[in-house]
Amino acid sequence: MNEETMQSMWDDRYREQTAMWGSEPNRFLVEAVADLTPGTALDLGCGQGRNAIWLAGHGFTVTGFDLSPVAVEQATAAAVAAGVDVEFAAVDLTTWDPDGREWDLVVLAYVHVPEVMRRAVHAAAARAVAPGGRIVVIAHHLDNLGRGTTGPSNPDWLFTEDQLARDFAEFDIVRNEQVLRPTEHGDALDVVCVAVRR
């Protein structure tokens, strides 16, 4: 699937479901930032903005990027409704470069692209982390395949702890493990990776 097709697929999904992931932040993200003093945060593949808006409500200065202009529009409206300021923009992460811009916290929650693109997206995300800053990656685990919960059905799009350890080898990894996430269709298997830039 090329990026144009991906964008229209996500645009269509967001038009159909205006609260696709709900408004609550992801529980693993909340855990991963609990000890942080709020600074700047970048939410990559921010979707309808639930995590970006939660971070902004907790004192972070937040930027959110997503491939889908529909999601960006919905996230912008949700931030206004929540009374927080977030800079949202439509950005394709597969060709994005932070271009010297750095954030204290970079988040990737359930942003799945094929293996070769994943490595490029993660490399760009790593470059966007300020020295001493933190990256948090939360994703559907490869072992989630066939469990009947949500997430990609192509193994090439799913993540493992080993892949994440390789993608962030230049970082100090403080957490990298498979976790259970209860859903209405049963327990899903996610992977959570938290790493600090040296």
Ligand SMILES: C[S@@+](CC[C@H](N)C(=O)[O-])C[C@H]1O[C@@H](n2cnc3c(N)ncnc32)[C@H](O)[C@@H]1O
């Ligand atoms: C499963 S949703 C997760 C949204 C959000 N992170 C959350 O947890 O609520 C995945 C998001 O990644 C975005 N995405 C997929 N490919 C992307 C790309 N190449 N560049 C930017 N965003 C992308 C999609 O548009 C979608 O909003």
